Amino acid sequence: MLRDITLGQYYQTDSVIHRLDPRVKLMTTICYIISLFIVDNFIGYILAGAFLALVIKLSKVPLKFMVRGMKSIIFLLIIAVIFNLFLTPGEVIFTLWKLRITREGLRQAIFMAIRLVFLIMGSSVMTLTTTPNNLTDGMEKLLGPLKIFKVPVHEIAMMMSIALRFIPILLEETDKIMKAQIARGADFENGNLIKKAKSLVPLLVPLFISAFRRANDLAMAMEARCYRGGEHRTKMKPLVYKKRDWLAYSTVVCYLVCCVVFGKILL
Amino acid sequence: MGIVETKNLVFEYIRRDEEGNVEGITRAVDQVDIDVKQGEFVAVLGHNGSGKSTLAKHINAILYPTEGTVWVDGKDTAKEENLWDVRQKAGMVFQNPDNQIIGQVVEEDVGFGPENLGVPTEEIWQRVEESLRAVGMYEFRRHSPNKLSGGQKQRVSIAGVIAMHPKCIVLDEPTAMLDPNGRREVIRAARALNDVEGITIILITHYMEEIIHANKVFVMDKGKVAMEGTPREIFSRVEELKELRLDVPQVTLLAHELKKSGLKLPDGILTFEELSAALGYGKKK
Numbered sequence: 001m002l003r004d005i006t007l008g009q010y011y012q013t014d015s016v017i018h019r020l021d022p023r024v025k026l027m028t029t030i031c032y033i034i035s036l037f038i039v040d041n042f043i044g045y046i047l048a049g050a051f052l053a054l055v056i057k058l059s060k061v062p063l064k065f066m067v068r069g070m071k072s073i074i075f076l077l078i079i080a081v082i083f084n085l086f087l088t089p090g091e092v093i094f095t096l097w098k099l100r101i102t103r104e105g106l107r108q109a110i111f112m113a114i115r116l117v118f119l120i121m122g123s124s125v126m127t128l129t130t131t132p133n134n135l136t137d138g139m140e141k142l143l144g145p146l147k148i149f150k151v152p153v154h155e156i157a158m159m160m161s162i163a164l165r166f167i168p169i170l171l172e173e174t175d176k177i178m179k180a181q182i183a184r185g186a187d188f189e190n191g192n193l194i195k196k197a198k199s200l201v202p203l204l205v206p207l208f209i210s211a212f213r214r215a216n217d218l219a220m221a222m223e224a225r226c227y228r229g230g231e232h233r234t235k236m237k238p239l240v241y242k243k244r245d246w247l248a249y250s251t252v253v254c255y256l257v258c259c260v261v262f263g264k265i266l267l
Numbered sequence: 268m269g270i271v272e273t274k275n276l277v278f279e280y281i282r283r284d285e286e287g288n289v290e291g292i293t294r295a296v297d298q299v300d301i302d303v304k305q306g307e308f309v310a311v312l313g314h315n316g317s318g319k320s321t322l323a324k325h326i327n328a329i330l331y332p333t334e335g336t337v338w339v340d341g342k343d344t345a346k347e348e349n350l351w352d353v354r355q356k357a358g359m360v361f362q363n364p365d366n367q368i369i370g371q372v373v374e375e376d377v378g379f380g381p382e383n384l385g386v387p388t389e390e391i392w393q394r395v396e397e398s399l400r401a402v403g404m405y406e407f408r409r410h411s412p413n414k415l416s417g418g419q420k421q422r423v424s425i426a427g428v429i430a431m432h433p434k435c436i437v438l439d440e441p442t443a444m445l446d447p448n449g450r451r452e453v454i455r456a457a458r459a460l461n462d463v464e465g466i467t468i469i470l471i472t473h474y475m476e477e478i479i480h481a482n483k484v485f486v487m488d489k490g491k492v493a494m495e496g497t498p499r500e501i502f503s504r505v506e507e508l509k510e511l512r513l514d515v516p517q518v519t520l521l522a523h524e525l526k527k528s529g530l531k532l533p534d535g536i537l538t539f540e541e542l543s544a545a546l547g548y549g550k551k552k
Contacts, residue, residue, distance in 0.1 A: 010371060010411065131371045165371050168413050214366045221367035224327050224359040225427065226351055226383040236378035236391045 011128040017059035018129045021245040022138025028252050029126045035259040036115050036122075044263020045114050051255050052118055052125070061128045069124045070117065077116050084109040132164035134237070141239050154230025162218065170211060177206050270435050270467050271303040271326055271357065275335035278321055295321040297490035298335075303469060303483075305434065308461045310478035310498075311471045313487035314512050319471045322487070323439045326469065327359040340434055355384060358428030362440045364420035373415075373423050374399070374408040380431040391430075398426040401464065402456045418449025422456050429460065435467040436460070442474065450474070475516050479537050486511060503534030518542050 017025070036048055056063065090104030127135070140157035147153050178188065181202050188199050278296040281289055295318045303309050313319040324330040325337045328344040340356045342349040358380075361367045370376030374395050381391045399405040402422040412420055421441050428436055438457060442450040454470075454477050461468045470477060478484050484501045486494035488511050494501055501508070505515050505523040515523070522536040522545070536542050 012409065012411065131375070133371050133375050161371070162369065165369065169365055214363075217361060217363055217366035218369070220329055221359075221361055222369060222379075224329060224354060224361075225369075225380040225431065226354045227379075228351070228383065232385045233382055234385050234387060234391065236375065236382055236388065236395070238388055 010131050011061045011065055013060050015058060015060040015129070016244065017055060017125070019244070020129075020248055021239055021241055022130050022134045023142055023239060023241075024245045024248045024252075025126050025130055026135070026138050026142060028248065029123055031252050031256055032122045033119060035256055035263075036118055039259050039263025040111065041263055044259055045111070045118075047255070047258055047262060048118055049114075052122055055125055056121070059125055059129050061125070065128055066121045066124045070120055073116065073120055077113060080112050080116060081109045084112050133161050136161040136164075137235070137237070137239060154233075158230075166211075166214065169214075170207070173210055174203065174207055177203055269302045269304040269307075270340055271301070271469065272338045273299055273301050273322075273325070273332075273335065274338075275300065276322070276325065276332050276337060277334035278318075278325065278330060279333045294490055296325070299487075299490070299492055301485060301492065303435070303467060305467055306461070306465045307482045308458070308468045308480065309470070310481035310484045311469065311487060312473065312475070312478060312484060312501075312513065314473055317487040318490040319487045320439055321490075323359070323437050323469070323471050326357050326435070326437050328353045328357075329359075355431050356433055357435045357437060358431055358433035360421065360424050360428055360436065360438045360441050362443050364417055364424060364444065367424050368412045368420060368427075371411060372408075373404065373410050373412060376412060376423060377408075377427045377430050380427055384431060394430040394432070395426075398429040399423075401429055401460060402426045416449060417445040418452035421445065421449065421453045425453070425456055425460070429464075429466070433466065435469065437469045437471070439471045440473070441470075442472065442477065450477070454480075473513070475514055475519075479516075486513070498537060499535035501535075502537060 032048075032051070039045060039048060056066065085101055085105050085108075086099050088102055088105035088108050090102035092100045093103050093106070094101040130138070136157040139160070140153055143151070143153045143156075182188065186199060186202055188196070188203070191199070276296055276299040277294065280293045280295055282291045282293070284290045297318070299318075299322060301322075311319045311322065321330065325332060325344065326339060328339075328350055331345050337344045339353045342353055342356075344350075344353050368376050369379050377395045377398055378391050381394050386394065395408070396405065399408055402425050404419060404422050404426060407415065407419065407423075412423060415423065424441075425436070425438075436457070438453075441453050441457075445453065457468050457470060458480055460466045470481065472478065478501075479498050481498055484494075484496060484498055485492050486501060486508070493511055494504065494507065502515060502519045505520065508515055516537070518539055518541075519536055522532050522542050526532045526534075530546075532542075532545050536545060
């Protein structure tokens with residue numbers, strides 16, 4: 001169950017999307033999320049869906065990787081749909097006991113579901129096609145101007161990239177500790193919520209201890225390799241915009257304009 | 268003066284209670300004098316808690332001496348202004364392969380050291396390629412480190428150190444968490460670096476088989492250097508090693524026992540070939 005989260009997992013292949021500058025991918029993802037909240041008719045969502053489908057196709061990442069990431073939000077998705085379905089006031093089309101489904105509610109629920117699914121898939125495309133190091137490089141560069149306000153941009157980027165690198169390792173470790181505790185008679189499956197939460201203590205304590213130990217080791221290893229913060233540091237892969245990046249930017253602008261025109265103004 | 272030299276090196280771990288009062292002092296390294304020449308392959312041997320890892324961390328300026336001095340390439344490690352020079356000259360590979368790889372892709376990790384040194388971009392790529400080829404991991408440059416075996420991860424870590432162009436590499440129990448295959452890979456890589464590139468290797472270990480090829484061996488016990496010499500000299504003192512709770516390779520032990528029961532054998536036999544030759548096998552053919 002813990003292995004199902006694909007957010008932050010890089011899918012190794014070679015595609016146009018993989019080669020794009022991470023800054024382009026970051027900006028595109030942000031624009032895409034904004035576009036999902038701008039549009040509120042079917043044409044808009046078809047547009048958003050088509051854009052996503054095109055990007056997924058170009059990225060050469062198998063669809064099952066994105067769907068796998070979806071499992072983690074299924075609960076959230078159901079709650080959002082139910083709330084929208086029953087609690088939106090408007091023209092009643094169906095009544096079940098005290099619950100009323102309205103036309104507006106139905107519409108809202110469907111849109112909300114599509115929105116969430118697209119949102120997760122859209123951001124998975126970014127994380128699946130960009131190495132975390134690349135991603136944080138992009139963020140560091142994009143947020144660079146904040147350095148004037150004494151924001152430790154490099155340090156934040158480094159922390160994020162390390163956190164991402166350790167996600168799979170810590171997941172594996174969690175699995176291992178879980179199995180070890182189950183072998184000693186721990187029960188993670190049964191009981192009510194409080195009991196279940198309590199049963200997590202023997203899982204989390206060793207996990208935290210090991211995470212601290214790892215952090216200590218890693219800090220030492222980084223220092224041993226002359227790490228001293230962002231100053232005087234050169235880049236192995238400096239970010240330089242290429243022709244395809246500008247092309248991607250213009251595509252995104254076109255898409256945004258289309259979204260505003262078709263998804264918002266024309267109803 | 269050699270590449271690494273220590274003089275009267277003492278290091279004490281100070282334990283403090285919650286108020287910060289000194290509770291106890293543990294002397295981890297006690298009056299150690301070692302001298303390692305450029306290009307040597309040196310092994311430091313000792314059981315857990317003998318102070319060998321603490322000694323290793325002094326060579327990379329991760330720890331500073333409580334008393335005495337450590338020089339790396341003629342520079343005093345305790346001086347602030349020498350810090351980055353020392354760390355570049357003496358690279359370090361640690362025990363746990365997972366906890367020292369920073370990059371998400373093999374080549375990015377190898378590039379981490381040169382990036383920190385401020386090496387220009389084109390040269391970083393050159394260094395990464397050279398280093399990965401030197402440890403035989405070039406084909407894996409685009410892989411995620413999580414998908415590599417333990418031995419491969421350790422070789423990537425070694426490449427990450429070589430990319431900084433050190434004069435000396437300290438390997439702090441690099442094979443302790445590996446299976447026999449991984450262990451062989453790592454030791455082979457270290458020996459190749461020593462032979463081909465002439466990089467000084469200081470191998471900290473508690474596996475006896477790994478020190479056979481060293482030029483010099485230091486055996487540590489309770490923070491002190493208990494024995495010093497070539498592997499052959501060390502292995503001919505089987506009784507002393509046993510007292511230090513160190514296992515002797517089986518062949519050496521067998522030869523030692525045979526000799527004790529009256530067979531005429533030379534001291535310090537290290538390999539099966541030597542033993543069978545000494546016993547007169549192979550002559551028949």
